[in-house]
Amino acid sequence: MDRTAPTSKLSTALSPAFIGRSPTMTSNAQVMSTGKVLLSARPSNLALFDWWASYDSASAGLFSSSSGLLSASTNFKIGIVSFESKGTSVTLAFALVFFTHFCFHLEVWETQRKTATSVFNHHRFQTFVVKTIWNKVEKGLIPVFEHASELGTEMDLKGLFQHFTFDSACILVLGHDPASLSIGLPDVAYEKEFNDAEEALLYRHILPESFWKLQRWLQVGKEKNYSKAWETLDLLIAQCISSKPRDTTSAALTWFFWLVATNPSVENKIREEITTKLHPKEDNRLHLCFSNINDQEMKKLVYLHGALCESLRLFPPVPIQHKASVQPDILPSGNKIGANTRIILAFYAMGRMETIWGKDCLEFKPERWITEQGGTKHEPSYKFITFNSRPRSCLGKDMTFIQMKIIAITTIYNYNVQVVDAHAISPCSSIVLHMKDGLKVRVTKRRV
Numbered sequence: 001m002d003r004t005a006p007t008s009k010l011s012t013a014l015s016p017a018f019i020g021r022s023p024t025m026t027s028n029a030q031v032m033s034t035g036k037v038l039l040s041a042r043p044s045n046l047a048l049f050d051w052w053a054s055y056d057s058a059s060a061g062l063f064s065s066s067s068g069l070l071s072a073s074t075n076f077k078i079g080i081v082s083f084e085s086k087g088t089s090v091t092l093a094f095a096l097v098f099f100t101h102f103c104f105h106l107e108v109w110e111t112q113r114k115t116a117t118s119v120f121n122h123h124r125f126q127t128f129v130v131k132t133i134w135n136k137v138e139k140g141l142i143p144v145f146e147h148a149s150e151l152g153t154e155m156d157l158k159g160l161f162q163h164f165t166f167d168s169a170c171i172l173v174l175g176h177d178p179a180s181l182s183i184g185l186p187d188v189a190y191e192k193e194f195n196d197a198e199e200a201l202l203y204r205h206i207l208p209e210s211f212w213k214l215q216r217w218l219q220v221g222k223e224k225n226y227s228k229a230w231e232t233l234d235l236l237i238a239q240c241i242s243s244k245p246r247d248t249t250s251a252a253l254t255w256f257f258w259l260v261a262t263n264p265s266v267e268n269k270i271r272e273e274i275t276t277k278l279h280p281k282e283d284n285r286l287h288l289c290f291s292n293i294n295d296q297e298m299k300k301l302v303y304l305h306g307a308l309c310e311s312l313r314l315f316p317p318v319p320i321q322h323k324a325s326v327q328p329d330i331l332p333s334g335n336k337i338g339a340n341t342r343i344i345l346a347f348y349a350m351g352r353m354e355t356i357w358g359k360d361c362l363e364f365k366p367e368r369w370i371t372e373q374g375g376t377k378h379e380p381s382y383k384f385i386t387f388n389s390r391p392r393s394c395l396g397k398d399m400t401f402i403q404m405k406i407i408a409i410t411t412i413y414n415y416n417v418q419v420v421d422a423h424a425i426s427p428c429s430s431i432v433l434h435m436k437d438g439l440k441v442r443v444t445k446r447r448v
């Protein structure tokens with residue numbers, strides 16, 4: 001049976017978007033009655049998301065059609081400009097690093113984006129990325145899997161992928177390999193600090209500005225944790241390491257492996273595709289048989305690509321976006337908004353709305369991304385919003401897919417990954433959609 005259980009629960013708790021001015025409280029039942037938000041039982045840790053759902057009556061009424069919602073998301077150009085030019089970014093700290101996700105001033109952002117684009121598009125950088133990731137797979141991931149499979153011990157995939165992406169980011173940015181992905185998995189560097197900072201940032205998105213600013217001034221609550229976290233993280237920032245790409249990709253990998261491990265038919269199809277399209281040599285079954293595949297060969301893996309997109313749709317590592325209008329405007333839905341209106345786009349909810357993805361929106365269905373001719377079906381970024389839409393679209397999207405594909409083919413072809421029974425899966429409240437308690441698995445070598 002296809003399983004997207006936590007998904008459906010969380011999706012129900014999130015309204016597609018809300019407008020943050022003069023909200024009118026509505027009951028969940030009212031939200032449900034609009035038909036815009038599907039309701040079912042909610043995990044208890046989702047109080048915050050519940051609050052969003054009940055926060056805004058406008059969210060249900062505002063985007064009353066899927067086209068309204070979608071075009072609204074493209075209309076946020078104004079909001080984005082305003083957001084930056086007013087210098088009210090909630091994530092100053094992240095803006096200081098090279099792989100930035102949020103920028104402070106428009107001019108700074110434009111320069112940063114241009115610089116980053118030229119680096120990301122340079123063929124030597126791309127070659128370096130691929131080489132780095134293969135190297136990490138061979139020298140880091142495989143030995144850890146081999147060790148765990150020999151001993152038959154449980155391991156946490158979430159932590160494993162955090163080590164993987166942390167090491168890769170350090171190599172790419174600093175030219176230094178901290179080698180944190182090694183047998184025994186030492187503590188994830190700065191994990192607590194990252195978690196505290198990410199949690200505080202989520203609250204900044206949704207609490208009235210004056211409230212969290214007062215908390216910051218008084219140095220209490222989550223703002224206190226945030227300040228403490230940054231004292232520590234400053235050290236890391238000084239070395240120009242970004243946390244965000246690390247966290248988003250590791251979160252994406254964790255959800256992907258959970259979905260694959262709990263959907264055996266998908267797992268089999270991925271293996272079949274690897275076998276028929278990459279022709280791994282039987283006498284050299286382990287990882288090395290893939291390390292020389294190039295970009296073109298990787299593109300043949302249409303089903304795997306679909307499975308990754310599907311996982312990123314259902315579990316977008318950046319679950320919400322926060323924008324503000326620079327001047328009064330009329331949204332495509334016809335709703336009027338004033339200047340400085342806060343708008344939250346719930347990517348998580350948008351990834352599983354029936355009006356956007358159809359009746360089977362809650363199913364994990366890689367076939368959704370395959371054309372009748374068997375090629376990859378491309379969806380516009382305002383529909384598949386996980387990497388944001390222009391002009392602030394993610395520059396690391398291609399790199400993310402490369403990294404995820406390399407890890408996926410190596411792991412799925414060579415190993416059986418079994419989720420430890422009774423391990424509860426739930427997302428945590430953060431600006432990055434992590435698995436709250438990690439993903440406990442057993443890895444065993446696969447016999448072909």
Ligand code: HEM
Nearest residue numbers: 100101113245248249252317318387388392394395396400
């Ligand atoms: C699954 C993985 C990832 C997801 C879901 C993701 C998602 C996003 C999203 C939603 C934004 C827009 C943020 C905003 O405007 O507020 C963004 C921006 C960005 N991302 Fe990613 N990202 C991922 C991985 C990466 C990686 C691996 C890199 C680099 C190595 C990267 C580099 C960037 C950069 C540089 C921007 C800023 C673009 C700009 O503001 O002009 N991302 N990403």
